[in-house]
Amino acid sequence: MNVEALFQPMCFLTAALLVVIGLYAVIFMDNLLKKIIGVTLISDGVNLVLITGGFNKIVAIISPEQFEEGVTSATFEGLKEFPEFATQAAFPLPSALVLTSIVISVSIFAIMLALAIRLYQHYGSMSCSVLFKEVEE
Amino acid sequence: MNLENFFVPALLVAFPLIAAICLNFLHGKDKAVKGFAILSIIVVLLLPWITQYGIYLFGGHPYAENVDGTNIMLSKLNLAIVYNYGAVQKIFIGLLAFLASAAIVVHFLEKTSGVYAAMIMLGIASTSAVIMADDVFNIFVFLEILTISQAALVIAVGSIKAYKTALKYLILGGVAGSSILLGIAILLGKYGMLNVSDLHTVITVEFESGISQTLIVACALIFVGWLFESGMVPFHIIKSDVYSKARPSVAAFMQTQTKFVLVALWIIVLRLFYGIPTFNALVLGVAILSMVFGVMMALKQTEFTRLLAYVAVAQAGLVGVGLGIATQAAVSASVFHAINDAMAMAILFLSASIVLQITKTMDLHKTGGLLWKTGLVPLWSMIGIFAVSGMPPFNTYQSEFRIISAASEAGYPELTVLIILTSIATFVALIKGFYSIYLKEGQEYLQKGEMDKVTYSERAEWLMLILIAVCLGIGLFPQQVLEYVQDFVITLGVI
Numbered sequence: 001m002n003v004e005a006l007f008q009p010m011c012f013l014t015a016a017l018l019v020v021i022g023l024y025a026v027i028f029m030d031n032l033l034k035k036i037i038g039v040t041l042i043s044d045g046v047n048l049v050l051i052t053g054g055f056n057k058i059v060a061i062i063s064p065e066q067f068e069e070g071v072t073s074a075t076f077e078g079l080k081e082f083p084e085f086a087t088q089a090a091f092p093l094p095s096a097l098v099l100t101s102i103v104i105s106v107s108i109f110a111i112m113l114a115l116a117i118r119l120y121q122h123y124g125s126m127s128c129s130v131l132f133k134e135v136e137e
Numbered sequence: 138m139n140l141e142n143f144f145v146p147a148l149l150v151a152f153p154l155i156a157a158i159c160l161n162f163l164h165g166k167d168k169a170v171k172g173f174a175i176l177s178i179i180v181v182l183l184l185p186w187i188t189q190y191g192i193y194l195f196g197g198h199p200y201a202e203n204v205d206g207t208n209i210m211l212s213k214l215n216l217a218i219v220y221n222y223g224a225v226q227k228i229f230i231g232l233l234a235f236l237a238s239a240a241i242v243v244h245f246l247e248k249t250s251g252v253y254a255a256m257i258m259l260g261i262a263s264t265s266a267v268i269m270a271d272d273v274f275n276i277f278v279f280l281e282i283l284t285i286s287q288a289a290l291v292i293a294v295g296s297i298k299a300y301k302t303a304l305k306y307l308i309l310g311g312v313a314g315s316s317i318l319l320g321i322a323i324l325l326g327k328y329g330m331l332n333v334s335d336l337h338t339v340i341t342v343e344f345e346s347g348i349s350q351t352l353i354v355a356c357a358l359i360f361v362g363w364l365f366e367s368g369m370v371p372f373h374i375i376k377s378d379v380y381s382k383a384r385p386s387v388a389a390f391m392q393t394q395t396k397f398v399l400v401a402l403w404i405i406v407l408r409l410f411y412g413i414p415t416f417n418a419l420v421l422g423v424a425i426l427s428m429v430f431g432v433m434m435a436l437k438q439t440e441f442t443r444l445l446a447y448v449a450v451a452q453a454g455l456v457g458v459g460l461g462i463a464t465q466a467a468v469s470a471s472v473f474h475a476i477n478d479a480m481a482m483a484i485l486f487l488s489a490s491i492v493l494q495i496t497k498t499m500d501l502h503k504t505g506g507l508l509w510k511t512g513l514v515p516l517w518s519m520i521g522i523f524a525v526s527g528m529p530p531f532n533t534y535q536s537e538f539r540i541i542s543a544a545s546e547a548g549y550p551e552l553t554v555l556i557i558l559t560s561i562a563t564f565v566a567l568i569k570g571f572y573s574i575y576l577k578e579g580q581e582y583l584q585k586g587e588m589d590k591v592t593y594s595e596r597a598e599w600l601m602l603i604l605i606a607v608c609l610g611i612g613l614f615p616q617q618v619l620e621y622v623q624d625f626v627i628t629l630g631v632i
């Protein structure tokens with residue numbers, strides 16, 4: 001069985017699972033903390049989709065010094081010359097995007113937790129049925 | 138130093154961001170916060186007028202040649218952050234800056250929180266970026282920042298109800314943001330690029346051979362994000378909740394942000410997915426629902442800011458109706474209405490700010506008797522009601538009339554009836570609020586003090602006057618704004 005070929009589909013499957021579990025937590029869980037964790041799970045799932053989309057088998061590149069020394073792709077297994085490397089290397093853009101996305105998720109997570117603490121101090125409960133019981137006028 | 142090269146569109150985003158960081162550090166030092174906030178307001182108000190028009194890009198790889206022997210996917214594509222700044226963007230950002238300044242100035246005599254002023258600045262930066270940006274990821278980032286800043290402005294009220302609203306808004310915002318990001322991830326995976334213009338070119342070519350399922354999924358995911366950011370059904374309740382829990386002067390700013398983001402994001406979505414046949418029908422459907430639900434909910438409200446919040450949602454729905462009709466005339470009228478209604482609604486939110494200062498409540502059962510106690514504020518409020526309801530000679534009459542004409546021309550006569558009914562219902566809902574605040578018999582809070590006249594922020598009244606003058610000016614000379622809007626719509630190239 002080719003494990004490498006399964007890597008990307010498994011990542012996508014994990015991402016889908018994270019999103020589904022997160023959505024379940026947000027919609028059906030009564031505990032506020034679980035809802036907040038659900039939001040972060042969805043966000044993590046989407047980040048995993050992004051990073052997996054840009055994934056490619058890592059390949060090395062020949063440095064100019066190595067090239068001058070006569071090293072070619074035939075010398076070592078897995079060593080690529082630049083044109084081949086450029087077509088096979090991991091797409092770097094998703095990694096940059098995911099970093100930004102993680103920072104945003106953490107910020108939102110922090111504010112949500114801070115609000116949850118304030119609500120817990122006031123109501124003494126994390127249950128949404130208690131916190132949001134009052135009928136809004 | 139060449140000043141022409143200094144006042145670039147990126148400054149419209151960078152300056153408020155830097156100001157927000159500085160204001161955050163100054164938190165707790167009241168005089169320093171006030172001084173820096175005033176300085177920032179002046180710069181933010183001036184910047185849109187002195188910034189050069191044009192397309193500005195930075196931080197990318199501007200059209201590099203292919204490396205010999207490779208087929209690097211992005212070598213011929215522009216990966217830079219691109220900002221597009223024209224006359225319509227100038228009007229949007231100029232109005233935003235004015236209303237952001239209003240949100241700070243109205244409460245200037247109170248102890249000003251550095252974080253509060255910072256969040257206002259963050260709101261300007263993020264909305265300006267969404268309005269100008271030409272790449273989907275940049276838009277996603279700033280939409281998230283916008284959600285955080287709006288939630289923080291609600292939190293600034295400091296009540297438990299405000300905390301609950303902010304938390305709900307952040308949870309839904311987190312899910313909607315993830316939905317947009319997943320749509321972007323699909324686009325990135327399929328086309329390997331994020332720039333909207335580049336994506337538009339590639340997708341247009343692809344449409345000739347049919348629409349792929351992947352594109353439809355990406356469209357659906359980004360569409361969910363658009364619904365949340367524009368406060369359309371099913372997110373109209375949380376959006377109106379956010380407006381009503383925030384300070385009224387801040388709500389004036391927020392509803393402007395929402396309307397401009399609605400238009401800006403719709404333009405992006407349209408440029409990417411215009412070939413999907415049901416797209417416009419879907420936009421039209423949710424816009425009609427938002428308009429109808431908004432105005433129906435407004436009619437039954439007993440709290441003034443909540444009433445205004447639902448009217449704002451209904452008016453956003455009306456903007457969406459024009460966009461959903463998707464003819465050149467309808468889209469021009471819609472963009473025009475977004476500008477007009479943002480101003481008209483701001484008049485009413487500022488009047489609510491004055492009422493709240495006096496009565497300390499927005500409950501229409503507890504208010505009353507302010508007609509002869511608040512100078513000319515009732516008159517300005519009534520003018521605001523006329524403006525929001527689309528009555529001549531105000532600017533919203535010009536835009537609503539154009540949306541109705543465009544709907545009729547596009548073969549939707551039933552929509553024209555619905556829009557007129559919505560305007561009437563809006564007027565009725567607002568008049569109910571006006572009666573409860575100004576015409577009904579005086580309540581306890583007035584009798585206790587035995588005052589002939591109550592004190593309130595005259596700054597808010599002056600701001601209302603400025604907005605009324607602009608509304609009237611645009612109402613009498615609509616072409617002064619409309620011609621820029623029409624040119625802008627033509628340059629979109631997809632309608």
